[in-house]
Amino acid sequence: MAHGRLNNSNNGLKRNFSDENRKPDSFAKRQKLAQHRKSLPIASVEKRLVEEVRKHDTLIIVGETGSGKTTQLPQFLYNAGFCGNGKLIGVTQPRRVAAMTVAKRVAEECGVTLGEKVGYSVRFEDVTSSSTRIKYMTDGLLLREALLDPYLSKYSVIIVDEAHERTVQTDVLLGLLKNVQNARSKVVNNHQDTKDKKTNNDMQLDKENGSQSFSFLKQCQGRNPLKLIIMSASLDARIFAEYFGDARAVHIQGRQFPVDIYYTHHNVQDYLDASLTAIYQIHMEEDPGDILVFLTGQEEIESVQRLVKERLKQLPETSQKLVAVPIFSSLPSEQQMQVFAPAPDGFRKVILATNIAETSVTIPGIKYVIDPGFVKARTYDPNKGLSSLNVIPISKAQALQRSGRAGRERSGKCFRLYPENQFEKLEDSTKPEIKRCDLSSIILQLKVLGVDDVIGFDFIDKPSRSAIVKSLEQLYVLGALTDECKLSAPVGRHMASLPLDPIYSKALILASETEFNCLEEMLITVAMLSVESIFFAPREKLNEARTAMKCFASPDGDHLTLVNVYRAFNEFSEKRSDLSKEKHEKSLRKWCKDNFINSRSLKHARDIHSQIRGNVEQMGLRVASCGDDMLPFRRCLAASFFLNAALKQPEGTYRALANGQVVRIHPSSLLFHEKPECIIFNELVETNHKYIRNTTRIDYLWLHELAPHFYAMQN
Numbered sequence: 001m002a003h004g005r006l007n008n009s010n011n012g013l014k015r016n017f018s019d020e021n022r023k024p025d026s027f028a029k030r031q032k033l034a035q036h037r038k039s040l041p042i043a044s045v046e047k048r049l050v051e052e053v054r055k056h057d058t059l060i061i062v063g064e065t066g067s068g069k070t071t072q073l074p075q076f077l078y079n080a081g082f083c084g085n086g087k088l089i090g091v092t093q094p095r096r097v098a099a100m101t102v103a104k105r106v107a108e109e110c111g112v113t114l115g116e117k118v119g120y121s122v123r124f125e126d127v128t129s130s131s132t133r134i135k136y137m138t139d140g141l142l143l144r145e146a147l148l149d150p151y152l153s154k155y156s157v158i159i160v161d162e163a164h165e166r167t168v169q170t171d172v173l174l175g176l177l178k179n180v181q182n183a184r185s186k187v188v189n190n191h192q193d194t195k196d197k198k199t200n201n202d203m204q205l206d207k208e209n210g211s212q213s214f215s216f217l218k219q220c221q222g223r224n225p226l227k228l229i230i231m232s233a234s235l236d237a238r239i240f241a242e243y244f245g246d247a248r249a250v251h252i253q254g255r256q257f258p259v260d261i262y263y264t265h266h267n268v269q270d271y272l273d274a275s276l277t278a279i280y281q282i283h284m285e286e287d288p289g290d291i292l293v294f295l296t297g298q299e300e301i302e303s304v305q306r307l308v309k310e311r312l313k314q315l316p317e318t319s320q321k322l323v324a325v326p327i328f329s330s331l332p333s334e335q336q337m338q339v340f341a342p343a344p345d346g347f348r349k350v351i352l353a354t355n356i357a358e359t360s361v362t363i364p365g366i367k368y369v370i371d372p373g374f375v376k377a378r379t380y381d382p383n384k385g386l387s388s389l390n391v392i393p394i395s396k397a398q399a400l401q402r403s404g405r406a407g408r409e410r411s412g413k414c415f416r417l418y419p420e421n422q423f424e425k426l427e428d429s430t431k432p433e434i435k436r437c438d439l440s441s442i443i444l445q446l447k448v449l450g451v452d453d454v455i456g457f458d459f460i461d462k463p464s465r466s467a468i469v470k471s472l473e474q475l476y477v478l479g480a481l482t483d484e485c486k487l488s489a490p491v492g493r494h495m496a497s498l499p500l501d502p503i504y505s506k507a508l509i510l511a512s513e514t515e516f517n518c519l520e521e522m523l524i525t526v527a528m529l530s531v532e533s534i535f536f537a538p539r540e541k542l543n544e545a546r547t548a549m550k551c552f553a554s555p556d557g558d559h560l561t562l563v564n565v566y567r568a569f570n571e572f573s574e575k576r577s578d579l580s581k582e583k584h585e586k587s588l589r590k591w592c593k594d595n596f597i598n599s600r601s602l603k604h605a606r607d608i609h610s611q612i613r614g615n616v617e618q619m620g621l622r623v624a625s626c627g628d629d630m631l632p633f634r635r636c637l638a639a640s641f642f643l644n645a646a647l648k649q650p651e652g653t654y655r656a657l658a659n660g661q662v663v664r665i666h667p668s669s670l671l672f673h674e675k676p677e678c679i680i681f682n683e684l685v686e687t688n689h690k691y692i693r694n695t696t697r698i699d700y701l702w703l704h705e706l707a708p709h710f711y712a713m714q715n
């Protein structure tokens, strides 16, 4: 194997409780779990940690991956009495898969049914009950809870786990928690004063840090200060300590099992190819144990999955076989959970994952990690007003987290597919998402939370003023904000309540208007645009794939084509509805395969469709179709995506009208050859050129007619 051994990291909607959630509990299993808990590095500092939490309202905990932070600390605090008076300990995770699997593990360790003392709550799935005291959840979910309960009064402790990820949700949550903490301490202090003065008045708390309008007229009885704990294996404690007024930081030493780190001698040309080689070398040369490979997205994962299968045929007969299991965020939850199941007898499991498996999770059986060192990240350029999805190198913190997925049950090995000097050049930590994302969605969320002065909001890392202003402008031209920069009603409120980018939420609202009357088509479009790659075209079958695509192609472009695919699939599915469930599903998969359509993506789009259809119906919007005449639908696309319109240049490139950027139609787009005069698009991808994807032909004059407020400003 082309790796040199260099160092060793040893230094350093209510769901019913289903049967799978029932108590484990043979006595032997309980004993084994208890023993395991005692052996974790964090176990030896339990008392000290509890004391630190008692003494300090905010605590930062840095401890190595696998030291026991996520699973053990909430149990220590529960046992120490932090859940008195029915209060809860809330633990936030950046991702739902972590919240779900960690809760399951902690319930097992406590010997309880998941959903009783220990539960989890993620979007669309709430496995908690009135007896839940330790609640794992996504950071986004806690933000939503803050809408209903601004003091988060049912929590005595909130643990923000994996804070190093610095997702935009985590950053906003930290700002909010800081305010809640101040507000609750104030209530407690004021309550004391009030009691001293023997008055019994309600009181009003206004403006925390001059930024957030907490105007609650509430009775202060029964509130305690909020304990806040921020945790990670790889965070720069100083930044968080400073933000929380010189907060206390503690470090937990040691990990349970060593992980040896290996680097390549040279840069690899093609990291997918190098990953495949590494998989097979481990399989042929190394001891038993499953393999976890970090890739950047669904497309890469699916192509490596196919190649693993193909190459398997070329291998000599070995005693063990190999099975590849994918995990990425748009995979349905049940399929994601398959990576946690043991490999079938006689098989070695290779998990092909995005960074969804990078933090917090323990995947049983993993002994080897392959880390090509890349991640797909969305970046936003506020000056150009365009966001793009790019594959970029990971940070050192991410590399550490990835290697930390091994060494959790026994010693492990991590193969980094880059030289050590390349590792040294990586950024220490990941650039906070809030510094590189389109802020319009989060600004809408803050507005709903009552934060009107977004520029003055106390962010841990402030986004640039120009990025905030640009997003405010964008929300204003979309009609979500009033002239006074307040959330408009009903449009802004409706937009904020949909779990979509504001531009897509607005498209749905517009499509319901009588002028367009095409909400049915727009729901399909938005659902199909929300998933990765509906079409797949393997290199060796490119021509066949192109011919298949022609059956659905619309001369007007990609959006209408996506609608055609969705409808053709539904029609086929209905025709076969008399088949048994199993046969029905098999025939649908075959239909997808024959038509070069990614069945997983289409299934995901159908799930999103039914969810957002439910949302818009609840809002009272009329779901109707424009019928065979697609002109109103194209006009509605122009009215919705006028910010992403582009005009053809003499040399065949396009000029984006909102910012003057020169862009090209992506070869995968139906309009690549035809190049109409004026188009709208939905995505910008930057490779050797700036490419736009998902394009539809429109009439330039519609822009002035349908978005005069914007195009008048431009002229």
Ligand SMILES: Nc1ncnc2c1ncn2[C@@H]1O[C@H](COP(=O)(O)OP(=O)(O)OP(=O)(O)O)[C@@H](O)[C@H]1O
Pocket: 040, 063, 064, 065, 066, 067, 068, 069, 070, 071, 072, 101, 102, 105, 232, 233, 256, 359, 360, 361, 362, 364, 404, 407, 408, 409
């Ligand atoms: N679902 C699980 N199945 C088996 N073992 C588990 C599971 N979850 C946790 N463990 C065990 O408990 C240990 C501690 O896990 P925990 O998630 O608490 O560590 P951590 O310090 O939070 O790690 P990280 O920083 O990587 O999130 C793991 O190393 C593993 O041995």
